Amino acid sequence: MQELIMPIKVTRKELKELWLHATYRCNLTCKHCLFSCSPTNNLGELTLAECQSYVLKGMYQGVKALYITGGEPLVWPWLSDFLKWYYTLESVLPLTILTNGTLITADMAMMFQGYIGQGLNLRISMECYTKTNHEAFRGQGSFDQVLYGIRNLNNFGIRPMIAFVNKSGGDLCSLDQLKLESEFREKLKSDFGLEIKGLKIIAAYGKGRFAGLVHPVVSNEQVRSRLETVQCAYGVAVSKGGVYPCPIMVDVPESVLLETKAGFVGQSFELNYGFCLSCFATGSCCG
Numbered sequence: 001m002q003e004l005i006m007p008i009k010v011t012r013k014e015l016k017e018l019w020l021h022a023t024y025r026c027n028l029t030c031k032h033c034l035f036s037c038s039p040t041n042n043l044g045e046l047t048l049a050e051c052q053s054y055v056l057k058g059m060y061q062g063v064k065a066l067y068i069t070g071g072e073p074l075v076w077p078w079l080s081d082f083l084k085w086y087y088t089l090e091s092v093l094p095l096t097i098l099t100n101g102t103l104i105t106a107d108m109a110m111m112f113q114g115y116i117g118q119g120l121n122l123r124i125s126m127e128c129y130t131k132t133n134h135e136a137f138r139g140q141g142s143f144d145q146v147l148y149g150i151r152n153l154n155n156f157g158i159r160p161m162i163a164f165v166n167k168s169g170g171d172l173c174s175l176d177q178l179k180l181e182s183e184f185r186e187k188l189k190s191d192f193g194l195e196i197k198g199l200k201i202i203a204a205y206g207k208g209r210f211a212g213l214v215h216p217v218v219s220n221e222q223v224r225s226r227l228e229t230v231q232c233a234y235g236v237a238v239s240k241g242g243v244y245p246c247p248i249m250v251d252v253p254e255s256v257l258l259e260t261k262a263g264f265v266g267q268s269f270e271l272n273y274g275f276c277l278s279c280f281a282t283g284s285c286c287g
């Protein structure tokens with residue numbers, strides 16, 4: 001096999017996405033967590049004022065979509081204050097909250113419902129529509145808890161997207177996305193009476209608790225063809241540590257970006273991290 005060109009050089013041509021990695025804390029301790037999140041993770045969290053400032057700046061620089069992730073955004077103490085502030089802005093962008101779904105109470109679902117008409121999306125992580133397979137990665141009790149969260153959303157008319165991590169590796173384009181999506185849709189409906197909007201499949205990355213467990217196979221051709229579609233080519237992510245190339249990198253201090261006069265657009269940088277190969281091998285992007 002032809003030797004892979006490393007490091008891979010990517011240039012950010014535009015700034016379409018801004019990811020707020022609000023916290024590294026999480027009520028779960030999933031086996032495949034990219035950041036080894038847990039209830040006691042102390043890598044820090046963004047303050048409300050920091051998020052507000054990043055969002056206003058991102059909107060000024062032309063960002064088209066916002067995401068709030070973690071860790072678990074629902075343990076971030078400023079989530080409801082942030083939403084209240086954001087949805088009083090004169091104009092807003094589509095905003096997606098990525099959550100494990102286990103902490104969505106009826107009150108919280110009611111709060112989300114108030115913003116759905118303004119473009120709020122909810123994305124909930126599930127490893128399977130069966131308890132055994134889901135809990136093999138997300139821990140005992142997590143299946144009933146996520147069903148509880150989806151049920152609360154459904155009761156307020158909200159159908160969430162489901163995010164599924166493809167632990168088997170391989171090019172996502174070769175997966176039968178429609179088949180998996182209809183399995184999730186049908187099983188969650190028939191077994192639990194729950195409704196979802198759709199399914200998004202994302203790659204597994206060999207970092208955090210999955211370090212050393214993912215071995216993407218990638219060709220130079222895949223690298224070349226995906227240089228402009230990897231999310232570091234069109235977005236940034238912020239966490240307590242600063243601004244990073246993407247939401248997967250937010251615990252890699254060496255990858256912190258420095259803003260230039262042109263903002264973050266036009267920056268070229270070298271990717272020398274093995275886990276980046278998952279993006280090129282699978283075509284995965286979080287947005």
Ligand code: SF4
Pocket residue numbers: 026027028029030032033034035036037038070071072099100125
């Ligand atoms: S994968 Fe998500 S839900 Fe699981 S521990 Fe990490 S942040 Fe929490």
Ligand code: SF4
Pocket residue numbers: 230231232233245246247248249271275276277279280
């Ligand atoms: S993990 Fe993917 S999106 Fe992030 S810097 Fe590496 S190649 Fe880019």
